[in-house]
Amino acid sequence: MTTDLAAWRQEFPILATTTYLISNSLGAMPRGTASKLAEYANVWATRGVRAWEEGWWEMPVSVGNMLAPIIGAPQNSVTMHQNVTIAEAIVLSCFEPGGKRNKIVCEDGNFPSVMYFYAEQKGLRLVTVPVERLAGAIDEETLLVPTSHVLFKTSHLQEIRPVIEQAHKVGAHVVLDCFQSAGVVPVNVTELAVDFAVGGCLKWLCGGPGNGWLYVRPDLMDRLEPRFTGWMAHAAPFTFAPPPLERTTGPMRFLNGTPQIPSLYAAVEGLRIINEVGVANIRRRSRMLTDRLLEGIVEAGLPTITPRHGERRGGTVAVNPPDAEAISRELLARDFLIDYRPDAGIRISPHFYNTVDEVDTILAEVAALAQHRPALRVTRGS
Incomplete structure (x- = not known):
């Protein structure tokens, strides 16, 4: 088992071209x-x-x-x-x-x-x-x-x-x-x-x-x-x-x-x-990243149905602003790979190979798109 999780990023080619935050749906393919x-x-x-x-x-x-x-x-x-x-x-x-x-x-x-x-x-x-x-x-x-x-x-x-x-x-x-x-x-x-x-x-x-x-x-x-x-x-x-x-x-x-x-x-x-890598190491990394996600979501005043307490939470954080489905499409168009589920909103799922910078960036993108959703509806035709 290893605690140097950053060293594993190079083993997943898609991380070089996208912000891959959808491991709850399809994990990144190893090289x-x-x-x-x-x-x-x-x-x-x-x-x-x-x-x-x-x-x-x-x-x-x-x-x-x-x-x-x-x-x-x-x-x-x-x-x-x-x-x-x-x-x-x-x-x-x-x-x-x-x-x-x-x-x-x-x-x-x-x-x-x-x-x-x-x-x-x-x-x-x-x-x-x-x-x-x-x-x-x-x-x-x-x-x-x-x-x-x-x-x-x-x-x-x-x-x-x-x-x-x-x-x-x-x-x-x-x-x-x-x-x-x-x-x-x-x-x-x-x-x-x-x-x-x-x-x-x-x-x-x-x-x-x-x-x-x-x-x-x-x-x-x-x-x-x-x-x-x-x-x-x-x-x-x-x-x-x-x-x-x-x-x-x-x-x-x-x-x-x-x-x-x-x-x-x-x-x-x-x-x-x-x-x-070891699941215990992965869990520590996941808790840190999802804690950070939830803190940012709460600070931005965005709704979520994901448990706040880390001991009662898996690896995903769901955020459900108005027009969440349209926002999810815009994020996908910008190569932020996430998904949308009715009644849950946008599911963001960092794995051990994701970084703090990626979490901070997706938070900023979601908050900005939620704030400017009238323009989003016009540009995306929804």
Whole structure:
């Protein structure tokens, strides 16, 4: 691990041409990722089908093993998947709603894709509540609690232990979504004793799209039988035997069809860097930069829904001046890469590779554009 975070800027080419403050949406690509993707192409070109027995087959687990230390998970407990929705589907397929235990409970600020998935399941009831009421909504009728560690709009960092404890007390299971925390906020799934955790390398882990992941608590792994399955979960896949499925043991049990090999190559450099820098170091840097952002936003009199207290905040600060969407478009036109979300405003997300100067500059730009929004409407046609 290293505390010289400024030295890492040269490893992210886009930082030389933009003010990149959107790692909550898509982390900057490491320089070495281009070489990794070229390596994939070369292996395919020169090794062909032999690549499967020379590392490709195991990549959903070997890349998961690179991610495991970042979330405090043991080796061989994390598998890689296309996205979080698929990971959630794998988890749900391990359970059969029975009797009154057919309730899915989550906070109303959960990511929509997750809520869409559960809302469409026959025989299940999706119950959403404000995040502060989540633990109290979990009862003996609850099957699963898919919940966000950090909420994507507000950047609220949830106190998750009471949720897990209440779920376990009544026989429910928790699926902790760490997409907006892993890589920027310390999380230890082992200490939390959480049943499942999901996330992706797309954002703070700088691994690109197509790299969702699933953690399964080791004592549950061989007891569960996911019905969302496929040939990679077979104990002897190359026998191509007809059903019923003879399930393998360990993490491969939670795989299904042929994996997304190019995406897995793309994830490696980001995971290597985050492991080397260390999440504790990243968190200190993030706290300093987001504290500075919030102080500037408050001083400018701009509204925000992001928690002021750093212990309750993830890596993002949302600022919501009038005409926030138009202001966000203007910022993008000026190569300040941020994003806009309804009811949240402009999301600004410095990572360990960002600087104090970049934070001060974006603050000045937002304040100036908010002050002169009539001119902005004319020039941007909004």
